[in-house]
Amino acid sequence: MNERHVIDHLDARQPEIVDWLKAFLRIPSVSADPSFAPHMHEARRFLLERLQRIGLSGVRLLDGGGEPAVYGEWNGAPGQPTLMVYGHYDVQPADPLDQWHTPPFEPTEVGGRLYGRGTSDVKGSTAIALEVIASFLAVQGRCPVNIKVFLEGEEETGSPSLRTIVERHRALLQADAVLSADGGRASADVPTINTGARGNAQLEVRLRTAHKDLHSGRYGGGVRNALHEMARLVASLHHPDGGVAVKGFHDGAASPTERQRADTAAFPYDEAAFFSDVGGSAHGEPGYTARERITLRPALDVNGLWGGYTGGGGKTIVPCEAQAKLTTRVVAGQDPRAVIHAVLHHLQRHCPPGCTLDVVAMNDGSPASTLAPHHPLVSAAEAVLERESGLRPIHVRLGASVPVTAIFKEMLGIDTLMFGFNLPDEDVHAPNEFFRLASIRQGTRAWTLLLAELAKHPPASFHVG
Amino acid sequence: MNERHVIDHLDARQPEIVDWLKAFLRIPSVSADPSFAPHMHEARRFLLERLQRIGLSGVRLLDGGGEPAVYGEWNGAPGQPTLMVYGHYDVQPADPLDQWHTPPFEPTEVGGRLYGRGTSDVKGSTAIALEVIASFLAVQGRCPVNIKVFLEGEEETGSPSLRTIVERHRALLQADAVLSADGGRASADVPTINTGARGNAQLEVRLRTAHKDLHSGRYGGGVRNALHEMARLVASLHHPDGGVAVKGFHDGAASPTERQRADTAAFPYDEAAFFSDVGGSAHGEPGYTARERITLRPALDVNGLWGGYTGGGGKTIVPCEAQAKLTTRVVAGQDPRAVIHAVLHHLQRHCPPGCTLDVVAMNDGSPASTLAPHHPLVSAAEAVLERESGLRPIHVRLGASVPVTAIFKEMLGIDTLMFGFNLPDEDVHAPNEFFRLASIRQGTRAWTLLLAELAKHPPASFHVG
Incomplete structure (x- = not known):
């Protein structure tokens, strides 16, 4: 088998691949907002057609009661490993719209970058994976391994029906391992291999101090103010140095191993640039480097907070209500459910008399995932990346969460x-998200070599614990 | 002179007065919303016509570049004091409309109450003042004192052009004192005299921790979060017991006098009911009763706060920006400008490294107003209210602010x-605002006796400092 022809085919098809990706990006498949439901439907039709056209069989939707996943398979390599190729077709909302320099759903090339919502997260890398399969089938009539394509529609909303989908289609989804287009590269300079990701869980709470907003002239100074109390609660979550102050929050968190700390130190990471690029400043748990904090340690962030009058001008009220959205990041060894409950208990314990704290939303979250250093997935990726770059790949962990990896591990044992081929600076979940056009060629080469x-590796070798 | 005839005339005219008030209330004179400008014009025409009909001279608009004031005078009592009668014809917006039980601009009588926007604040009390003047002129052909009616059109938007109006018409507006229809009764059970009001000032700030919102997976735990920092800033403004922790915030605040504390204690005030009516709980500066806190002591409230993602579901970001609106209430002896600057300096001093704090809006505010206990305005009001009720009136201070009183004091020296005859429970600035119909008769009697x-008092006696 010679992957050279497949790679040549992919290289020749680059303009066509970019065009297809742009068409995919023009579909505003925002899963979080119900008003975008027709576009979610449109994205599924678009993918079903593509999977059929490239020659997959059993192309269909897998429904779990929410946004269905798009599925297709190629089973022409008996005795070879079966790889589930994972991507997601949903994207984050484009808000705030006024901060985009180009229309979020009209992909725009500027200086080697493709701007648009979903370019980096994760339609770009999803296209890479699909087009590699397409070229294998077009050039060779076969793939090196068996393939089960699984494209989720709820990644950006926390995968609420993924478990149901897996439960309903457990036999169909049997595989030896998952290759995910989500979870990208850590560096443009050195090859990196993702050996795991933090898990997460979320909580939304509402604090009330009165039945209604009160006139600040008539009540100010004599009554509790929901924003003052919410501020005090939020401030109590962290120590001034940035460490989390919630009792039980770190329970179970495995201390970073020597190998992990060494890998982290080996990673070429310009801490000053990391922060100055975004105008931010280093802050966090004492005793760890910034890079360790964001990959090897748990974190707690308030993602949104609001209350009182937020319109133009002023309104002299004592607000009666404040609301906050929080998420945790958890690491290996932690139960995300226990961690988010520790946060809730902290808030309840610190909620002052006369105030009520209600849970608006809460989920059990998903745990961190970890790939053993000598897993065949790691060995294969090391071989490919070293061949492509001439450099020894560095093991890294993702600070972000890919809950599906934990769900596949738990439910399918894989x-x-x-x-993925996106890079950390591509403004995912933010205005002006982009994907480097060069990553498409790098990605299609690497995925081709990886499948080969x-x-x-024998199928059984993937099941190592 | 016998006020009896005037009161009889007013009593006989009650249905006519209510009808006129209702016509006034049907004009949606919302000053805050430019789309209501035609109704502001309509309200002025309506008032100009009324002032002319009741026999005032020099009836005209006084323009300061915004919504003009409506003016008219009666100067037939040479040697007697000249009183400026103040009211305002603008009202608050009626939003949220869906919470009204009756149409906000169709005044509706229900069980002795007149519901509608502006009933209590302050068209009801404005009507009382005008109708008393009308009856004096109708019955006696004269008033006991000289009158200058001044009806503002921008009270609900912070009186932006009032200073210009006064500046341009300084000679016209010379008077010995002001009688305000705004600033109501503190209790339905005992007669009260307003001897002052707290002043106020406002500030809006924006805190930034980065150039853009960051992915909480990629940055969470390693970077400052604007909402955490804003929460810490806001929490630092108050001690846990509710007292204000800002250095310099209390500077200049006159300690409550023995008389003030005695008056406050004498005021029949059911603290438990005050809080349970609104579902709130007592909280504030130690060493003071709730009533003292909201009338005699300065206060600092965050009126609105927001940052990050506030839509449906979750968004895993580290927010880069948080914004807050704050207002102070200041008491006698304080410079509101110094107080609001103390708040700003506190925020700046506590703003952590790597964060920027910008002022979005700030005003110099207006100081508290105070009437000396033996001022002729107080003595006259005491005499009237004691005669009407058989009870010794209690001196109270308003917790709310009436900036016009400070402006008249500063610019005209009066x-x-x-x-006013509204009562504290009448839901001003809120849905279902109402005014008690009985207050119209009580108010017209008291204003009649007050003018007499x-x-x-000799004109010079009003200028006591």
Whole structure:
């Protein structure tokens, strides 16, 4: 088998691949907002057609009661490993719209970058994976391994029906491992292999101090103010140095191993640039480097907070209500459910008399995922990346969460290699998200080599714990 | 002179007065919303016509570049004091409309109450003042004192052009004192005299921790979060017991006098009911009763706060920006400008490294107003209210602010007696605002007696400092 022809085919098809990706990006498949439901439907039709056209069989939707996943398979390599290729077709909302320099759903090339919502997260890398399969089938009539494509529609909303989908289609989804287009590269300079990700969980609370907003002239100075109390609650979550002050928050968190700390130190990471690029400043748990804090340690962030009058001008009220959205990041060894409950208990314990704290939303979250250092997925990726770059790949962990990896591990017993080609500076979940056009060629080469490399490992070797 | 005939005339005219008030209330004179400008014009025409009909001279608009004031005078009592009668014809917006039980601009009588926007604040009390003048002129052909009616059109938007109006018409507006229809009664059970009001000032700030919102997976735990920092700033403004923790915030605040504390204690005030009516709980500066805190002591409230993602569901970001609106209430002896600057300096001093704090809006505010206990305005009001009720009136201070009183004091050197007849529970600035119909008769009697009583004081006696 010669992957050279597949790579040549992919290289020749680059303009066509970019065009297809742009068409995919023009579909505003925002899963969080119900008013975008027709576009979610449109995105599924678009993918079903593509999977059929590239020659997959069993192309269909897998429904779990929410946004269905798009599925297709190729089973022409008996005895070879079966890889589930994971991507997601939903994207984050584009708000705040006024901060985009180009229309979020009209992909725009500027200086080697493709701007648009979903370019980096994760339609770009999803396109890479699909087009590699397409070229294998077009050039060779076969893939090196068996393939099960699984494209989720709820990644950006926390995968609420993924468990149901897996439960309903457990037999169909049997595989030896998962290759994920989500979970990208850590550096443009050195090859990196994702050996895991933090998990997460979320909580939304409402604090009330009165039945209604009160006139600040008539009540100010004599009554509790919901914003003052919410501020005090939020301030109590962290120590001034940035460490989390919630009792039980760190329970179970595995201390970073020597190998992890060494890998982290080996990673070429310009801390000053990391912060100055975004205008931010280093802050967090004492005793850890910034890079360790954001990959190896748990974190707690308030993602949104509001209360009182937020319109133009002033309004002299004592607000009666304040609301906050919080998320945790958890690491290996932690139960995300226990961690988010620790946060809730902290808030309840610190809620002052005369105030009520209600849970608006809460989920059990998903745990961190971890790939053993000598797992065949890791070995294959190391071989490919070293061949492509001439450099020894560095093991890194993702600070972000890919809950599906934990769900696949728990329900199907299989591990995931995150092999996306996006880069950390591409403003995912923010205005002006972009994907480097060069990453498409790098990604299609690497995925081609990876599928071939994985065929060298016996199926049973992927099931290592 | 016998006020009996005037009161009889007013009593006989009650249905006619209510009808006129209703016509006034049907004009949606919302000053805050430019789309209501035609109705502001309509309200002025309506008032100009009324002032002319009741026999005032020099009826005209006084323009300061915003919504003009409506003016008219009666100068037929040479040697007697000249009183400026203040009211305002603008009202608050009626939003949220869906919470009204009756149409806000169709005044509706229900069980002795007149519901509608502006009933209590302050068209009801404005009508009382005008109708008393009308009856004096109708019955006696004269008033006991000289009158200058001044009806503002921008009270609900912070009186932006009032200073210009006064500046341009300084000679016209010379008077010995102001009688204000705004600033109401503190109790339905005992007669009260407003001897002053707290002043106020406002500030809006924006805190930034980065150039853009960051992915909480990629940055969470390693970077400052604007909402955490804003929460810490806001929490630092108050001690846990509710007292203000800002250095310099209390500077200049006159300690409550023995008389003030005795008056406050004498005021029949059911603290438990005050809080349970609104579902709130007592909280504030130690060493003071709730009533003292909201009338005699300065206060600092955050009126609105927001940052990050506030839509449906979750968004895993580290917010880069948080914004807050704050207002102070200041008491006698304080410079509101110094107080609001103390708040700003506190925020700046506590703003952590790597964060920027910008002032979005700030004003110099207006100081508290105070009437000396033996001021002729107070003596006259005491005489009237004691005669009417058989009870010794209690001196109270308003917790709310009436900036016009400070402006008249500063620019014209004259004091204001707030002699409105609304009551604290009438949901001003809120849905279902109402005014008690019985207050119209009580108010027209008291204003009649007050004008007669004021005539007993020589003009110079009103200028007591």
